[in-house]
Amino acid sequence: MLKIRLVKRENESLAAGIVVAAVSVLLAFVVGGIFLTLSGFSALDTYIQMFEGAFGSSYALSETLVKAIPLMLAGLGVSLAFRMKLWNIGAEGQLYMGAFAASGVALFLGQLSAPVLIPLMLAAGFAAGAVWALIPAALRAYWQINETITTLMLNYVAIIWVDYLVYGPWKDPNSLGFPLTPRFASGAYLPVLGETRVHAGLILAIIIALIFYVVLKYSRWGYELRVAGESQEAARYAGINVIKNIILVMLISGGIAGLAGMIEVSGITHRLQHGISPGYGYTAIIVAWLGRLHPVGIVLVAVLFGALLVGGFGVQTAGIPFSIVLMLQGAVLFFLLAGEIFMQRRPVLVRKEDK
Amino acid sequence: MDLSIFIALLAATVVAGTPILFAAIGELLTERSGILNLGVEGMMLVGAVLGFIFTINTGNHWYGFAAALVGGGMMGAIHAFITITLRGNQVVSGLALTIFGSGVSGFMGKAYQGVPIVDPFKHAPVPLLKDIPVLGPVLFRHDVLVYLSIVLVILMWYVLYRTSWGLSIRSAGENPAAADAVGINVARVRYICTIMGGVLAGLGGAYLSLAYAPSWQEDMTAGRGWIAVALVIFALWNPLRGLVGAYLFGGVEAMTFRMQAAGIKISPFFLSMLPYILTILVLTIVTIRLRQEAGAPAALGVPYDREER
Numbered sequence: 082m083l084k085i086r087l088v089k090r091e092n093e094s095l096a097a098g099i100v101v102a103a104v105s106v107l108l109a110f111v112v113g114g115i116f117l118t119l120s121g122f123s124a125l126d127t128y129i130q131m132f133e134g135a136f137g138s139s140y141a142l143s144e145t146l147v148k149a150i151p152l153m154l155a156g157l158g159v160s161l162a163f164r165m166k167l168w169n170i171g172a173e174g175q176l177y178m179g180a181f182a183a184s185g186v187a188l189f190l191g192q193l194s195a196p197v198l199i200p201l202m203l204a205a206g207f208a209a210g211a212v213w214a215l216i217p218a219a220l221r222a223y224w225q226i227n228e229t230i231t232t233l234m235l236n237y238v239a240i241i242w243v244d245y246l247v248y249g250p251w252k253d254p255n256s257l258g259f260p261l262t263p264r265f266a267s268g269a270y271l272p273v274l275g276e277t278r279v280h281a282g283l284i285l286a287i288i289i290a291l292i293f294y295v296v297l298k299y300s301r302w303g304y305e306l307r308v309a310g311e312s313q314e315a316a317r318y319a320g321i322n323v324i325k326n327i328i329l330v331m332l333i334s335g336g337i338a339g340l341a342g343m344i345e346v347s348g349i350t351h352r353l354q355h356g357i358s359p360g361y362g363y364t365a366i367i368v369a370w371l372g373r374l375h376p377v378g379i380v381l382v383a384v385l386f387g388a389l390l391v392g393g394f395g396v397q398t399a400g401i402p403f404s405i406v407l408m409l410q411g412a413v414l415f416f417l418l419a420g421e422i423f424m425q426r427r428p429v430l431v432r433k434e435d436k
Numbered sequence: 437m438d439l440s441i442f443i444a445l446l447a448a449t450v451v452a453g454t455p456i457l458f459a460a461i462g463e464l465l466t467e468r469s470g471i472l473n474l475g476v477e478g479m480m481l482v483g484a485v486l487g488f489i490f491t492i493n494t495g496n497h498w499y500g501f502a503a504a505l506v507g508g509g510m511m512g513a514i515h516a517f518i519t520i521t522l523r524g525n526q527v528v529s530g531l532a533l534t535i536f537g538s539g540v541s542g543f544m545g546k547a548y549q550g551v552p553i554v555d556p557f558k559h560a561p562v563p564l565l566k567d568i569p570v571l572g573p574v575l576f577r578h579d580v581l582v583y584l585s586i587v588l589v590i591l592m593w594y595v596l597y598r599t600s601w602g603l604s605i606r607s608a609g610e611n612p613a614a615a616d617a618v619g620i621n622v623a624r625v626r627y628i629c630t631i632m633g634g635v636l637a638g639l640g641g642a643y644l645s646l647a648y649a650p651s652w653q654e655d656m657t658a659g660r661g662w663i664a665v666a667l668v669i670f671a672l673w674n675p676l677r678g679l680v681g682a683y684l685f686g687g688v689e690a691m692t693f694r695m696q697a698a699g700i701k702i703s704p705f706f707l708s709m710l711p712y713i714l715t716i717l718v719l720t721i722v723t724i725r726l727r728q729e730a731g732a733p734a735a736l737g738v739p740y741d742r743e744e745r
Contacts, residue, residue, distance in 0.1 A: 116543060168527050220716075226723045229474060229527065230666045234712040237659050245705035366531055404542025404654070411478075411536025415514065418524035418532065 086431045094424060101420035102371055106385075109412035113405060127396055127405075134395025135388035143277035147349065149387030150279075151176070151341040151358070153286035153380050155365035157293060158210075158337035160374040164297075165310045165330050171217065171232025172338040173362025174239035175210035179339025180346045181243050182209030184262060184353035187346070188251065191266035198268045202343055203285075210339015211332040213239060218331030222324040228331075236362065247355050261354035271348035282344030286380065289337060293376040306330065338362060359390065360407070367414050386410070445690055446574040450582060452693075453686025455480070455640040455648055455657075457585045459664035460671070460678045461592055462636025466512075467668055468596060469629035470609035470622075471519055472737040474530025476637050477661025478537020479511040483638025484645035485541035488548055488652040497557050501581075501642050508638015509631050511537060516630035520623050523739035534661070542654045553650040557581075581643055588636075592675040605629060609733030612740040622740050637661065659712060666715045670722050672731035681718075688714055 114124035135145045155172040162169035182205040190198060217231035244260065246252075253263040271280040297303035305326060309316035313323050345357055368386050372378030393406035459476050466473050473479075483504035491500030515533055518524040557579050565576040575586075596602040607615040608625040616622050644660070645652055663685055671678035692707040 116540070120543070170531060216716075220720055224720065224724050226720050227666075227669065230662060230669075230719060231716050233662050234659070234666075234715050237712045238709050241705050241709050245703060249703065249705070363535060366528075367535070370528060402543050402546040404539045404546070407535055407539025408543055409539070411532050411534075411539050414528065414532035415518065415536065418518050418529050419522050421524055422522045 084431055085428050088429050089426050094427075097424045097427075098373055101423055102373075102417065105371075105413050105416035105420055108416045109409050112412045113409045116408065117401070117405070122399070122401055127399065127401060130396050130399065131389075131392030135392040140277070141391065143274075143279050144391045145384065145388040146283065147278045147280075147387070148390045149383045150282045150286055150348075151345055151361045152365055152368050152383035152386055153290065154282070154341035154344065155338045155361050156368035156372065156379045156383050157286070157289055157376060158334045158341070159365050160369035160372070160376075160379055161293070161306075161337075162330055162334040163369055164374055165306050165326065167218075167221070167327060167330060167334075168229040169214060169217070169232050169331060169334050170229055170366060171214060171235050171335070171362070172341075172365050173358060173360065174232070174236035175213045175335040175338035176342040176345075176358055176362050177236075177239040177243050178213040179206035179210040179336075179342030180353060180357050181239075181246065181342070182206055182339070183343035184251075184265075184346050187265040187269035188262060188353075191269060193268060195268040195270075198266075199271065199347065202269060202347055203340065206339045206343025207336040208339070210342065211336035213339070214331045214335020215328070218328045218335075221331075222327040243353065243357070244355055247353055251353065253352075259354075261350075262352045265347070265351050269347055270351060271344060273348070278349060280344065280348030282340075282348050285340065285344065286383075289340075290376040290380050297376070338365070341365075359403075364390070364410060367410050370414060371417060443570060443573050445687075445694065447577070448690035448693070449683055449687040450575060451578060451648060451686070452689040453682040453684075454582050454585050455644040456660050456664050456667065456685055457589070457679060457682035458640030458643060459637045459661055460667040460682055461585075461588055461675055462508075462633035462640070463664055464668045464671065464673060464675060464678055465592065465596075465605070465629050465636070466633030467736055468609045468673060468733055469605050469626045470612060470733055470735045470738065470740070471516070471626050471630050471633075472526045472530065473512070473515050473533070473630060473633055474527060474665060475511065475515055475533025475537065475661075476530075476633075476664050477657055477659065478534035478541075479508045479634045479637035480641030480644070480657045480661045480664075481537045481541040481655065482511050483508040483641030484656060485545040485548075485641075485652060486638070487642025488553075488645040489544065491553060491646055492548060492551060495555065497646055500646055501639065504638040504642030505635045506638075508634040508636070508641065510634070511638070512631040512634020513627075515634070516627045519739065520626050520630070523741060526737050526739075538655055545652045545654065548652045549654070551652070553646070556650060557647040579647055581639075581647060586679070589675045589679045596675065606733070609735055612735050616740075616742065622742075626740075637664070640664070663711060663715050666719050669732075670718050672722075672726065673733065674731070684718070685711060685714070 117124040117127055135141055155176060159169050159172050183202040186202045186205045213235060217228045220226035220231055221228040247260040247262055251262045253261055271282060273280045305321045308319055309321055309323055309326055316323050341361060346353055350357060364386055368379055368382045372382040389406055393403050397403055459480055463473060463476050486507040487500040487504035490503035491497050511533055515529050518529045519526045559578060560580050562576040566572045604620045604625050607620060608622045612622045667678055667681040670681045688711055692710055695707060696704050
């Protein structure tokens with residue numbers, strides 16, 4: 082009798098990885114299609130409309146890039162922590178804190194000129210995101226306190242904190258009741274590409290991705306992270322300072338997510354406002370995982386998920402809830418996980434011995 | 437403080453703690469069998485939305501609760517399939533469950549935002565017990581599900597520590613290879629516990645949307661699923677301690693609600709941060725004082741592969 086068995090692969094196969102990722106996205110759309118059809122929408126029309134909304138014109142394409150930028154940054158941020166098996170799911174909160182600190186600089190030091198102001202805002206955004214990640218990092222490094230829960234709880238705190246500011250002390254008196262701060266002085270704006278909203282944050286994201294690529298591939302530190310991620314025991318044995326690495330990794334991870342918040346307020350909204358992120362920090366988790374924690378993969382996948390967001394916004398006019406985007410994202414992650422077994426193992430036919 | 441206000445606060449505490457209690461007891465069972473499911477938030481949301489939709493369309497709360505049980509169980513089954521059969525990463529699968537649950541519930545519930553439930557879920561005071569001073573109004577003048585949650589806690593404790601089922605569950609979580617060697621079907625035990633965990637999370641979600649705050653709002657669980665996960669650690673995987681923890685959070689919620697109503701001069705924004713900050717504090721204190729995850733099932737989060745025995 083013949084039976085399919087899964088045999089361990091010697092090396093993870095890149096080709097299998099790409100196939101699994103593509104099939105995962107496809108199957109997620111099938112699941113989404115079932116829900117759309119059951120709700121009385123035409124799945125095919127919806128997907129065509131989403132695709133056109135995201136890629137159909139040069140404006141659409143530029144908007145896809147606009148949404149991809151914070152995903153690239155937050156995705157790169159969480160990927161670093163994930164490499165060490167630190168489950169930082171607090172990118173959303175770190176992003177909000179970055180946006181808060183950068184906005185503070187822009188609002189209170191607005192008279193400075195752009196060459197001074199922008200670097201200050203970048204520094205503030207990075208620092209605030211890093212500090213927000215430092216709390217769970219220290220708790221985890223010194224007392225083994227579960228970082229998944231602490232990072233997630235801090236998301237809620239950060240979002241409420243920003244709400245407090247934009248509904249309260251920082252609210253623009255001329256906002257007609259809308260929860261937002263006054264507009265920044267123009268020195269706090271990131272430069273944009275031509276007539277689009279694509280801003281210099283894209284360059285920042287690509288630079289960080291390149292640095293990640295080089296450091297992770299060629300430095301001893303990149304190797305240390307891999308070892309510590311596999312086994313902290315082994316890492317200690319190899320003379321790696323695990324506590325220092327946990328804190329350092331989380332600081333950088335949170336700082337980069339903080340930058341994602343900074344570029345949103347400085348490049349897009351030009352002010353702090355309620356709900357500045359439609360869940361970029363959570364989507365970033367999927368972006369990082371789908372990109373196999375690889376900097377190049379993350380940048381590419383971020384564009385895909387930027388497109389998904391833009392497409393999702395677009396079909397709202399047809400009465401389709403934006404939640405379809407989250408549903409698709411969750412489904413992609415399921416299929417990806419399910420498919421992972423084929424990246425580590427390959428199916429072979431074996432003869433089953435009769436008992 | 438006036439005693440009657442205090443009693444009312446305690447009664448509100450029990451009601452506010454009940455959705456978290458259902459979810460936490462479910463997660464506790466799942467984790468006892470060795471599976472970590474961080475998707476409680478998503479499973480609760482699916483329970484909440486299905487409970488609401490079915491109640492609105494049938495006019496019967498029990499159909500709503502039944503739908504929530506099924507929906508939560510199906511979500512649990514997805515997690516079980518990915519983590520047990522396919523040995524996928526448990527943390528990431530749980531996150532996927534949360535994101536998916538948030539999306540699916542938002543999608544299905546869109547048309548039900550702001551729709552009121554005409555007929556509220558009835559209170560069912562327990563005869564005799566309801567007249568005990570203090571204890572009566574605090575514990576015995578609620579709806580049936582509050583009583584069910586308390587019974588479930590005791591039942592869960594009994595099953596885990598006093599029955600052979602409980603022994604199988606605990607050994608699957610402590611040492612699956614040894615459990616396997618004595619003929620326990622580890623995969624089956626873990627499947628059942630993970631699905632039951634989803635069922636209970638779904639029930640907790642439906643309690644939220646049908647009894648505690650009868651309405652549907654996107655992401656209305658507001659982190660309660662995550663608080664439930666933290667509670668399991670706080671409870672040291674013991675259902676009785678889980679009850680204490682759930683009411684602790686219920687108390688904070690009931691109190692902040694009342695403080696806002698009483699017009700106390702703390703920004704409502706800061707008050708609404710409290711449960712999240714409290715979760716971090718409680719988790720920290722418990723973990724430090726009880727020396728790192730004391731009582732955690734030894735094989736929690738580790739996939740079991742029979743071929744690698």
